[in-house]
Structures are given as structure tokens and as C-alpha cells.
Amino acid sequence: MSNAIEVKNLTYYYSEGTPNQVAAIKNVNLAIEKGTMVGIIGHTGSGKSTLISHFNGLLKPAEGNVFVDGEDIWQSKETLRGSRFKVGLCFQYPEYQLFEETVFADISFGPKNMKLSPEEVRERVLEAAEFTGLRKEMLDKSPFDLSGGEKRRAAIAGVMAMKPQTLVFDEPAAGLDPSGRKELIKLIQNYREKTGCTVVIVSHSMEDIARVAERVIVVNDGEIAADGTVDEVYSHSDELRKMGLNVPEITQIFSKLHDMGYDVPGNVYSVEKGAEIILNLIGRGCR
Amino acid sequence: MVRDITFGQYYPGKSVLHRMDPRMKLAATFGMIIVIFICKSFPALGLMTLFTLVAALLSTVPLKMILKSIKPVLIILIFTAVLNVFYSKGGQTYFSWWKIEVTEKGVNTAVFTVIRIIALVVLSSLLTYTTTPTMLTDALERLLSPLKVFHIKVHTLAMMMTLALRFIPTLIEEIDRIMNAQKARGADLETGGILQRAKALIPIFIPLMVSSFRRAYELALAMTCRCYTGGEGRTRMKQMKLAGRDIACLVICLIVLAGVITLNIFFKKVI
Numbered sequence: 001m002s003n004a005i006e007v008k009n010l011t012y013y014y015s016e017g018t019p020n021q022v023a024a025i026k027n028v029n030l031a032i033e034k035g036t037m038v039g040i041i042g043h044t045g046s047g048k049s050t051l052i053s054h055f056n057g058l059l060k061p062a063e064g065n066v067f068v069d070g071e072d073i074w075q076s077k078e079t080l081r082g083s084r085f086k087v088g089l090c091f092q093y094p095e096y097q098l099f100e101e102t103v104f105a106d107i108s109f110g111p112k113n114m115k116l117s118p119e120e121v122r123e124r125v126l127e128a129a130e131f132t133g134l135r136k137e138m139l140d141k142s143p144f145d146l147s148g149g150e151k152r153r154a155a156i157a158g159v160m161a162m163k164p165q166t167l168v169f170d171e172p173a174a175g176l177d178p179s180g181r182k183e184l185i186k187l188i189q190n191y192r193e194k195t196g197c198t199v200v201i202v203s204h205s206m207e208d209i210a211r212v213a214e215r216v217i218v219v220n221d222g223e224i225a226a227d228g229t230v231d232e233v234y235s236h237s238d239e240l241r242k243m244g245l246n247v248p249e250i251t252q253i254f255s256k257l258h259d260m261g262y263d264v265p266g267n268v269y270s271v272e273k274g275a276e277i278i279l280n281l282i283g284r285g286c287r
Numbered sequence: 288m289v290r291d292i293t294f295g296q297y298y299p300g301k302s303v304l305h306r307m308d309p310r311m312k313l314a315a316t317f318g319m320i321i322v323i324f325i326c327k328s329f330p331a332l333g334l335m336t337l338f339t340l341v342a343a344l345l346s347t348v349p350l351k352m353i354l355k356s357i358k359p360v361l362i363i364l365i366f367t368a369v370l371n372v373f374y375s376k377g378g379q380t381y382f383s384w385w386k387i388e389v390t391e392k393g394v395n396t397a398v399f400t401v402i403r404i405i406a407l408v409v410l411s412s413l414l415t416y417t418t419t420p421t422m423l424t425d426a427l428e429r430l431l432s433p434l435k436v437f438h439i440k441v442h443t444l445a446m447m448m449t450l451a452l453r454f455i456p457t458l459i460e461e462i463d464r465i466m467n468a469q470k471a472r473g474a475d476l477e478t479g480g481i482l483q484r485a486k487a488l489i490p491i492f493i494p495l496m497v498s499s500f501r502r503a504y505e506l507a508l509a510m511t512c513r514c515y516t517g518g519e520g521r522t523r524m525k526q527m528k529l530a531g532r533d534i535a536c537l538v539i540c541l542i543v544l545a546g547v548i549t550l551n552i553f554f555k556k557v558i
């Protein structure tokens with residue numbers, strides 16, 4: 001089976017050919033298998049957004065190739081356009097892309113571009129709205145009348161309605177409050193469980209990533225610095241700190257406790273889990 | 288890509304021209320453009336061309352960039368050259384066929400005009416290559432400040448210009464971002480007829496307007512919060528000072544002016 005996305009020797013420069021030229025991506029190799037849930041983390045300015053913009057051909061590599069479904073997307077106009085529908089990209093602050101008169105019309109923008117029949121478009125819009133928890137009566141409102149969180153959901157629904165094989169989110173929870181963050185991450189998780197599609201999430205929050213991702217890729221200064229399971233990557237907390245990334249505090253506490261010889265695992269990434277373990281431990285001690 | 292439109296076309300550098308007082312640069316460029324039009328004879332124009340060349344060399348802006356600035360006026364250049372060749376008649380005839388006649392005077396005027404336009408374009412682009420847009424508006428504000436006596440709000444005008452210039456890159460970035468987001472939803476901006484392409488711009492234009500208004504309100508609010516009340520009593524972070532190099536520039540410009548006038552008197556007029 002071919003990989004959902006594969007990147008070979010990818011290099012990209014911003015402002016190529018001017019005195020301000022910077023290499024944002026340096027010779028990156030990466031393969032994302034179908035059906036996996038991958039998290040990408042990295043310090044601000046490390047090149048995460050630049051990297052994922054190559055996945056559906058929004059940026060053209062200076063060197064190297066990008067394969068979607070085993071096909072080089074830059075080989076022809078058709079493959080390039082095809083990649084836009086195969087890989088759904090949801091940018092940071094997607095609510096600023098809304099433009100239609102109603103939420104319904106806005107969500108249907110993508111499916112319409114795929115030249116689907118009106119019935120099919122309608123079906124997909126309703127489905128995507130349900131996934132993202134947008135109530136029916138909201139669909140007739142103007143997208144500019146929604147709250148920030150609702151706008152975000154509408155924008156995400158707009159990408160989901162295209163039913164891409166791979167969904168890529170750039171900081172989907174940026175600027176939301178903690179409960180909004182959790183809900184949104186949950187929503188993405190549910191969507192994946194239902195559809196079985198490949199999901200890539202870019203996030204600053206190592207907690208969010210730990211909660212959902214099966215594999216974590218660390219980007220640092222345009223290069224891939226680490227790649228592995230959450231446990232593998234998060235255990236190198238010193239190296240991560242050098243790249244400006246801090247493992248969740250709860251993880252730091254538990255790994256310290258673990259090193260001190262307490263009977264707790266070193267890989268705890270959420271406060272809930274930590275609380276459960278400690279309660280267990282105390283319970284055992286009492287009895 | 289939208290981003291490739293260079294605006295203001297500042298070319299970073301540390302040359303003498305970059306370090307000159309922008310007021311002097313602006314005034315000198317303006318003055319020397321007038322001098323270009325005072326030139327009437329080839330030696331005078333030659334002197335002016337020499338001045339332009341020396342300025343270009345001093346600026347350390349690569350030749351490629353300077354040539355790029357001439358490109359947009361290429362059509363005008365060709366047009367003027369052709370018109371002049373055929374319309375000004377006099378002197379020796381080089382070529383004649385039916386009603387078309389190419390004469391000495393025609394060729395001379397054509398060459399003269401073309402050199403003039405090129406010198407003009409190069410001089411003014413050297414100004415924008417070596418001065419950031421903000422510095423330029425600042426200088427403009429200072430040079431125009433005597434107009435205050437006529438109750439013209441020079442400061443407000445300059446502030447508006449500065450803000451507009453400041454937000455052009457931001458807008459370009461925003462357009463880029465929105466375009467990418469819509470492209471990711473399968474928007475097709477590259478194909479189709481004019482009407483179809485115009486329609487395809489709606490998904491980009493509307494979010495752009497929305498965010499521009501938001502930005503404008505936020506900026507106004509932020510400025511008010513920092514007690515901005517207009518030009519009165521405002522001091523500057525970057526004081527402009529005339530230095531030796533500025534005086535030198537002034538002297539050189541005056542010498543070139545004197546030279547042009549003398550050469551005009553002693554040599555045959557072309558125009």
C-alpha cells in the first residue's frame with residue numbers, strides 16, 4: 001500500500017533569489033502511512049506550516065518531491081488539483097477564510113469545487129455540520145454572526161465536507177479556551193474514528209498531541225529532529241527543551257517521581273491520568 | 288505568487304546613498320530630474336548620464352535590479368523613439384521610402400529622449416532602492432511642513448501615507464494566506480474566462496475586506512490608547528541630520544547644474 005503522503009529530499013526557500021532568502025525546510029524526508037494520526041510539534045518559526053503547505057501543493061518545493069497516494073503531485077496539473085481534494089488542509093485561524101452569505105453556502109464551497117451534484121453537496125454539508133457540532137439553525141446564519149469558536153467549527157466543516165483522504169490541521173485549537181481546545185481535539189478524534197482517514201495535526205500544545213497522536217514528528221529549524229511514538233519522543237525532554245519545547249509539567253513531575261524510585265510510570269501526559277495513578281497509589285498505601 | 292510583487296522596492300544596503308539624509312536625497316533627486324530636462328545638448332546630457340551612472344555605482348544596487356526598473360517603461364521608450372525618429376525632420380536624410388523619412392535630426396532627438404527617460408527612471412528608482420518607504424514619507428513630511436501655514440494637515444497626510452505603506456506587506460501576506468486557504472478548498476483561480484476568474488476572486492476579496500476593516504478599527508483603537516492626537520508636539524525617534532555627505536551631494540548637484548548650463552551654451556542644441 002502506498003503512503004498517504006510522502007516527502008523526499010524536500011527543500012524550500014522563502015524569498016528565493018533575493019538577499020532575504022531563507023531556507024525554511026532543509027532536505028526533509030518523511031512518510032505518513034495511511035490511517036495514522038500524526039502530530040507535528042516544533043518551536044514557533046521552525047517550519048511546520050511551511051512543511052504542511054507542501055502536502056497539497058500550495059508551495060512548490062525548491063528541491064525534492066511530494067507524493068500523495070504514491071503519485072508525484074507536481075507531475076501535471078491534474079495531479080496537483082487532485083492533491084487539493086485528497087489532502088484537506090485546514091490553516092491556522094481558518095475562520096478568516098469564511099466569505100459566503102450563509103454558513104451552509106460556505107461549507108459547500110469545497111464540495112461545489114469538486115463538481116458534485118447539489119444533492120451530494122447538501123448531504124455532505126449536513127454531515128460535516130453534524131460532525132463539528134453546528135446546529136441546524138446556524139447553517140442559515142451569516143458566518144460573520146457566529147462566535148469565534150463557532151466560526152472555527154464552520155471553517156473546519158468546510159474542509160471536512162470535501163471528505164479528503166488525509167486531513168491536515170494547522171494549530172486547530174489556537175486561541176480557544178481550555179475546554180474549547182479539548183472539545184475540538186475530541187471532535188477531530190471522533191471524525192477519524194468514524195471515517196478512518198489519515199490525520200496530521202500541527203500544534204504547540206504537547207499535551208494535545210500526546211492525547212491523540214500515534215506518532216510524533218518534531219520539527220526544528222526546518223529539519224526533522226525526532227520522529228517516533230509519543231513515549232519515545234517525550235522521553236527526551238532535555239533535547240526537546242533545547243529546541244524550545246517543554247514537555248507537559250505533569251509529565252516532568254511523573255518522570256522525576258519515577259526516577260526517585262516511586263512506583264509510577266514515567267510517561268504520563270495528562271493531569272487526569274496522573275490524578276488517577278496517584279489516587280491509586282494512595283489507595284494502595286492506605287490499605 | 289502575490290508576494291513577488293515588490294513594493295517600494297527597497298534594496299537593503301549600507302552605501303553612501305543609503306546613509307544619506309532622506310530629505311537631501313528626495314530634494315536632490317527632484318532637482319536633478321529638473322536638470323535632466325534643462326539639458327539641451329549631447330555633452331550636457333552626457334554629464335547628466337555620468338552623474339546618474341556614478342550615483343548608480345555608489346548605491347551598490349546590482350545592475351540587474353536597476354535594469355528591472357527600466358522594464359516597465361520599455362514600451363514607452365520604444366514608442367517615443369519611433370515617434371521621434373519619424374516626426375522630427377531636418378538635416379541629412381539617412382533613409383527614405385514612400386512618405387517615411389529618417390533624418391539626422393529625427394535620430395538625434397530619438398536617442399536624446401530615450402537617454403533622458405532612462406536617466407529619469409534610474410534616478411528615481413535609485414531613490415526608492417536606497418530609501419525605505421517610511422523614511423521617504425518622513426522626509427516628505429518635513430519638506431512639505433512649510434505648507435502648514437496654509438492649514439494643510441501635512442502630518443496627517445504623511446501619517447496616512449506611512450500607514451498605507453506599512454500595511455501593504457501585511458495585506459499581501461493576508462491575500463496570500465486567504466488564497467492558500469481557498470485553494471486548499473479547491474478554488475480554481477488560474478483557469479477560465481475573465482468573468483469566471485473575476486468571480487473566483489470573491490472568496491478572496493470578501494475575507495480580505497472583513498479583515499482589513501477589523502485591522503483598521505484595531506489600529507485606530509491602539510493609536511488612541513497610546514494617546515495619539517495628531518502632529519502637535521510630537522518628537523521623533525529618528526532625528527534627521529544633515530551630514531558631510533549631504534553637503535557634498537548638494538555641492539556635486541550644483542556643479543552638475545552649472546556644467547549642464549555651460550555645456551548647453553557652448554554646444555549645438557538637439558532639442
Ligand SMILES: Nc1ncnc2c1ncn2[C@@H]1O[C@H](COP(=O)(O)OP(=O)(O)OP(=O)(O)O)[C@@H](O)[C@H]1O
Pocket residue numbers: 014015022024042043044045046047048049050051
Ligand atoms: N512568507 C514568508 N516569507 C518569508 N519567510 C517566511 C514566510 N513564512 C514563513 N517564513 C519563515 O520561514 C520559517 C518557518 O515558518 P513557518 O510559518 O513554517 O513556521 P511555523 O513552524 O509554522 O511557526 P508557528 O508555530 O509560529 O506557526 C520562519 O523562520 C519564518 O520566519
Ligand SMILES: [Mg+2]
Pocket residue numbers: 048049050092170
Ligand atoms: Mg505555523
